[in-house]
Amino acid sequence: MTEAEARAWVEALVPRETVEQLERLVAIVLDEMGRQNLIAASTAEHIWARHIVDSAQLLPMAPDEAASWIDLGSGAGFPGMVVAAMRPGLHITLVESRRKRIDFLSGMADALGLADRVTVAGCRLEMLDSAAQDVISARAFAPMDRLLPLAHRFSHPGTVWLLPKGRSAASELDAARASWQGDFRIEPSLTDPDSAIIVATKVQPRGRGPKQR
Numbered sequence: 001m002t003e004a005e006a007r008a009w010v011e012a013l014v015p016r017e018t019v020e021q022l023e024r025l026v027a028i029v030l031d032e033m034g035r036q037n038l039i040a041a042s043t044a045e046h047i048w049a050r051h052i053v054d055s056a057q058l059l060p061m062a063p064d065e066a067a068s069w070i071d072l073g074s075g076a077g078f079p080g081m082v083v084a085a086m087r088p089g090l091h092i093t094l095v096e097s098r099r100k101r102i103d104f105l106s107g108m109a110d111a112l113g114l115a116d117r118v119t120v121a122g123c124r125l126e127m128l129d130s131a132a133q134d135v136i137s138a139r140a141f142a143p144m145d146r147l148l149p150l151a152h153r154f155s156h157p158g159t160v161w162l163l164p165k166g167r168s169a170a171s172e173l174d175a176a177r178a179s180w181q182g183d184f185r186i187e188p189s190l191t192d193p194d195s196a197i198i199v200a201t202k203v204q205p206r207g208r209g210p211k212q213r
């Protein structure tokens, strides 16, 4: 997907004000790159395809009625801040443990006018109080067999898990299935033929009955 195609894809999906908000997000991330390594430098020239659309492509996979979303290891705000900009009505928690990135995310939420719907949880996920969420996302955070035990306490029986992965999607899923059950599927990525998104629901440890909300 070229940068022009990526922008056109976004423009077809959201109103002009949201596109402008995403333009500000892009400018803020690129400006911060002089101070900290938020995204791989090689991807900066392709930020609309590699980061904006790569994040936004999760939205159609999330239920329309979702009201809460937690993004694990948000880094520069991908995918969580993009989702917050594109889906009004959602409350999003961005979990990030590195001080400079926490400050960056808080500043960006303020600058984009999203601070009332975005909570930056500036701590390690392991330290965050449990709170069930309708959607859990995590891009480049941890392999599934480490992520599911860490994050399962943020789920309820209807939670949708959206996990962008590289080539490892199928092998990670196989490994996780040894200890976890649920409805799992792998969706192709729009932005990279070598990548995929694991979509999961009803995730629970093997051998345990349905978890009560």
Ligand SMILES: C[S@@+](CC[C@H](N)C(=O)[O-])C[C@H]1O[C@@H](n2cnc3c(N)ncnc32)[C@H](O)[C@@H]1O
Pocket: 039, 072, 073, 074, 075, 076, 077, 078, 079, 095, 096, 097, 098, 101, 123, 124, 125, 126, 138, 139, 140, 141
């Ligand atoms: C490889 S980066 C990915 C960032 C972003 N999701 C993306 O795809 O561009 C992983 C991020 O997770 C954060 N992180 C790693 N372990 C964490 C933990 N246990 N709790 C919270 N954040 C964590 C790191 O500080 C880093 O910003």
